[in-house]
Amino acid sequence: MEAAAAGATAAKKSKSERIEAQEPQGSGNRDVEGRSLDLISRLPDEVLGTVISLLPTRDGARTQAISRRWRPLWRSAPLNLEADHDLSTQDRKRVLFVSKILAAHRGPARRFALPGIRLRDRYAKIDGWLRSRALTGLREMEFRYEIEDRLSPYPLPPSVFRFAPTLCVAVIGYCHFPNGMAPSLNFPCLKQLTLSVVTMSEDALHSLLSGCRVLESLLLSRNVGIARIRIRSQTLRSIGFSPAWDIQASAVMFQELVIEDAPNLQRLLPLDPELGPANIRVLQAPKLEILGTLSERISKIELGASVFQEMVAVSLTTSMHTVKVLVLDSAGPNLAIVVDFLKCFPCLEKLYIISRLKKNMKNVLRYNRLDPMECLELHLKKVVLKNYEGKRADVDFARFFVLNAKKLKEMKFGVVNNCNDKWLASQRRRLQLDNRASPDARFEFKSGVCNFFINNHTHDLWMADPFDSSLCRCCMRI
DSSP, rough: HHHHHHHHHHHHOOOOHHHHSSSTTTOOOTTSOOBBBGGGGGGGGHHHHHHHSSOOOHHHHGGGGTTTTTTHHHSSSEEEEETTHHHHHHHHHHHHHHHHHHHHHOOOOEEEEEEEEOOTHHHHHHHHHHOOOOGGOOOEEEEEOSOOTTTTTTTTOOOGGGTTTTTEEEEEEEEEEEOOGGGGOOTTTOOEEEEEEEEEHHHHHHHHHHTTTTTTTTEEEBBBSSSSEEEEESSEEEEEEEEEESSSSTTTOOOOEEEETTTTTEHHHHOOOOOSSEEEEEOOOOOOOOOEEETTOOOOEETTTEEEEEEEEEOOOOOOOOOOEEEEEEEOOOOOHHHHHHHHHHHEEEEEEEEEEOOOOOOOOOOOOTSSIIIIIIIIHHHHHHHHOOOOHHHHHHHHHHHHHHHOEEEEESSSOOOOOHHHHHHHHHHHHOOOOOOOEEEEEEEEEEOOOOOOTTTOTTTTTTTTTOOOSOOOEE
């Protein structure tokens, strides 16, 4: 018995000594009894491999120098390879490093990113990278050429599509899409797709989307060759889109987006209202919650049977009770136009307005309490006005909500000029803040001009409101 116990004690001691021998020399990570405090190194290889795969490429490779315990882990951890300027600021060295890393790593891969690679004479080399065994099982991919000639984009290597069975996230940009391959593509795991400055045919795009059966978020930015986009998806929750702006006059321009059937769509995000597209039609989107930015540059907006022509209501037949957040680019700002949108979205909770002050605009609309609006009476909690100048048109517009939004919790003003005490006192008087309809409402003024219609949160589904943190930092309250 004593011999067995002594043997067990010796075995435990031997294991402890082996682990401690693998720690970095001179680390000093020991308690008062001399025991190791490096608990991280005691974690299973699978856990440490996950940690390594989430680190930037250079930092992940450097973990091999921590200790003998860590030395083999990088080669077996899922590879995270991003060939950006953090890897090297010199294009030639980046190419060399990528080749070395792919040769040294045995796979599988979590992420491979080429955010702006110069093609030159490297097409065969890039194709070889994409065929590397180290990238087996790739889950996230970003592939974008560096812009050299917008009118003659380089072709996307077909070897990119060997990852179709495993990809969950894909970003493709600044290239020519192989249209002939689209009908045969199937992405059973793809949840996020970004196509940015891609030249492709309309048929190819629709074939590609039909092969993405679990897609949740789609970003289409400045692509060429697509005039009309039709969305039929059972899984899509968020769509961001914008037309191209720097292409040949003869190129096919993005003109119309049609949401034919999207039962789970929650966000519809036109990303640049200065460009359109010309028409947006929403036929079936019963869960739509966030819409914008809408502007008069979008010639026609159809929301069910309700129609807006250059933001002016032509028909208000359909009410969409699911929409909670609305962003409008309003010249004037035009109170009558905005109120018609509130009638279309009676359960709206947050209203964002990008104001473009217009001379001689008179916001004389008065609230008819004999014909109350559900939005103002029961739901509207937040109003944000951007580019506020405090002039008559601005003041009359804002005062309408101060005096009539009974559930208002906060109202924010992105102010063009400086908010000195005298100006703030004048605004308080002119806006009649002491007579506000909601006793709980707070009013906040922030200096500086900024526009939040360029929204980068199409894929951030965790954000309840992608426009919520849009105001400038310098804050003054009254």
